[in-house]
Amino acid sequence: MMRPTIPALAIAGLLAGALTLGTAQAYTLEEFTFEDPARTDEFRDLIGQLRCLVCQNESLAGSQASVAQDLRKEVYRMMQDGQSTDEVVDFLVERYGDFVLYEPPIKPSTYVLWFGPFLFLGFGAFLLLRTLQRKKEEPEQDLSEAEQERLRRLLAKTGNQQD
């Protein structure tokens, strides 16, 4: 294998520099620890269930957005003050709406969302059963005397030809 030349090294260095410049700030969860390890777990679970409003496909735990960091700090502060996760969730929902929750709550406006699929499934099952039932009730009609006679004739004819 060839040894990397000086220009190649320089380019690699420049690229690495450009990449680190691009991410001006990175946030980690290291700073958020509680004396009680169970509380730390609770905190991490909670921010994993909350949605970052800026990058909507990221949780509050995973987002590098600065607003997400602000909200992590706020959640941390509230939990440090001894508030329960439910209280924190209520606080955020009051300000940002149900959208901060990855799992929407069950209430009249979300009934369609939660129960709609089962409704469709039930409807499909009903149609399927009804169709099957019908098939059973009305077996295909037997051929009439005249048709039987015609069938026999036709079969006899083709049989002759094949011989």
Add this chain to the structure above:
Amino acid sequence: MNKSATRALIPLGIFIALAALLFYGLGLNPREIPSPLIGKPAPDFALASLKDPGRTLTRKDLLGKVSLVNVWASWCPSCRQEHAELMRIARANADIQVIGFNWKDTRPEALQMLQRFGDPYAEILYDPDNEVGIDWGVYGAPETFVVDGEGIIRHKRIGPIDQQVWESEILPVIERYSAKKS
């Protein structure tokens, strides 16, 4: 039309209805998250004034007439984009007050932007650390709240304001709540 032909049209009907629903969904903006604060009193706050650091601004400063509370920052390109429109709105509408909500910014940079592009704001709240922003459910800039004379939030615009947004979305709300008072 006979019965079985009508029945054959049912799946087509369901398909068209679904397609219409999904097509409508395509036109929605997922960035616009409805605020739960509409119709509720604006959250209380005590923030320093951007222009006069010694002064504290509170919710009381919003009362009396309809306020346009505009969340902005010097680092936000869309805020610069809507700046000229805000200047025009502030000049043309003496009956409302345009209040700035400087968010996650630094004082020198914010003041520099106003110096360069003009200052449409009657007052500016200075919230560098997103203390009050969280209470107001702010998650980006620009955002603009319409707060009526009694301090109730009546509308929230997410994203920049241009003339079309002003005329079709914001002005009707302002007119409704200014008319109620007089």
